[in-house]
């Protein structure tokens with residue numbers, strides 16, 4: 353292995369320091385695609401995006417265009433979006449419903465599960481074995497409670513083993529509907545920033561930045577709530593925790609420190625007076641309080657390595673484009689079967705922080721841009737050792753203060769272990 | 777439907793003059809935004825206003841949709857407070873914008889959304905906006921619609937809807953008001 357793709361070259365002292373080229377090198381980026389994105393489980397879709405037989409969405413997996421479909425039998429199929437004849441994509445729309453994918457270049461036709469079922473003017477072929485000319489499929493697909501994961505690696509470990517300690521929090525996210533299903537019924541928004549995908553990975557469970565990067569957010573929220581300590585649940589004295597959950601997964605757990613901040617924040621939304629009045633007739637006081645608070649946030653940020661984060665009410669998918677360009681997809685989830693006011697509050701709270709015009713995420717993107725600019729200086733290292741002296745527990749279930757960089761070190765160490773495996 | 781022009785007992789010419797005066801406010805609004813005079817911009821909006829920019833061009837109404845922007849007056853003032861109050865990193869440096877507003881015509885088909893505030897007239901126009909930030913020029917285009925009424929003798933904005941071309945594609949930084 354050349355130095356340029358050797359993880360040991362990039363990390364120092366157990367990921368206490370990371371070399372700047374880890375965020376810049378195109379050669380390393382290609383190695384990451386091969387050794388991480390082609391080898392581990394990737395989040396691909398939420399099953400509610402394709403509820404009925406024939407429903408599909410087009411997306412990408414590690415740079416490859418794919419189509420995720422619901423088959424006639426109700427299972428999930430994923431095919432690579434490329435006709436086996438001479439290469440044209442067979443499905444054009446972002447979402448839709450189709451019984452077959454017909455390549456419009458020369459008319460070859462495929463089932464949505466990939467089988468080639470029709471070749472036009474077949475007498476032009478002396479013999480053709482259609483069974484070997486289906487659309488390329490993805491070797492492993494597992495659906496965990498509507499979360500669709502897939503892997504290009506047929507030897508990949510079972511999904512639940514991969515999820516490790518993250519499963520408990522994925523369950524909490526899914527169960528937040530109180531037995532009602534979460535649905536992706538309002539589309540997906542996409543944001544892009546000119547920087548490496550790992551900047552977003554590190555940021556999803558970064559409890560150190562909110563009081564600074566999001567200072568103006570907390571200022572306007574605080575002034576509406578007449579509370580000048582509105583970011584303190586993530587401050588230096590907060591009782592909130594950062595935890596590593598194994599396999600590079602991590603959470604920031606603010607459930608103990610946030611108090612009634614989320615509930616109060618939810619009620620700042622447009623139309624909230626009308627919504628709350630209506631809700632009083634529709635749900636009990638206890639459930640209303642819980643549903644309103646949880647319309648903002650469940651009290652934890654979850655990162656599932658390498659491309660999934662659950663924050664607020666949304667599913668966030670990290671889509672690396674190149675070493676220095678990243679797209680992030682945000683899909684807010686509503687709850688099927690609650691009064692519509694609750695889902696309105698969920699959408700309003702999502703827009704407030706995470707929209708391209710929102711009061712939160714654009715400031716994160718700005719920091720990624722500034723980091724990317726700083727990487728062009730002579731300084732070699734980025735420091736991730738905050739709180740290393742106060743970590744409790746073993747590597748796969750460690751706990752530290754919410755502002756500590758335990759999650760980032762856990763992500764990088766798992767990154768290194770995947771990058772290392774190919775070494776032998 | 778409160779979007780149709782009110783019928784007034786007046787000559788046609790007077791009605792037209794009044795409509796024109798109302799429509800004029802949309803150009804003033806654009807200038808205030810381009811000049812970053814955000815406090816004055818906010819004053820153009822009525823207390824029961826809505827400021828809406830959907831992700832989906834065809835979204836029938838805002839409340840049941842995921843939006844780029846859906847502000848009432850309080851949230852619009854929060855937006856202005858971020859723009860004027862400091863620590864707004866994604867506006868440091870600030871975006872400098874210029875916008876071309878096309879021919880402003882009465883909104884013939886108001887669609888399925890009725891803003892909560894009462895309006896006298898509604899107008900629509902295509903727009904093209906160029907943003908300069910950090911030496912990068914970014915172009916945005918789309919359609920903007922305004923619902924207006926006169927309050928204390930001045931035209932005010934009851935609702936503003938911005939349909940952005942390509943809102944579904946990856947966006948970068950829309951933290952300046954559209």
Ligand code: FES
Nearest residue numbers: 435437438455458
């Ligand atoms: S490329 Fe698809 S049929 Fe020829």
Ligand SMILES: [Fe+2]
Nearest residue numbers: 561562565716
């Ligand atoms: Fe952030």
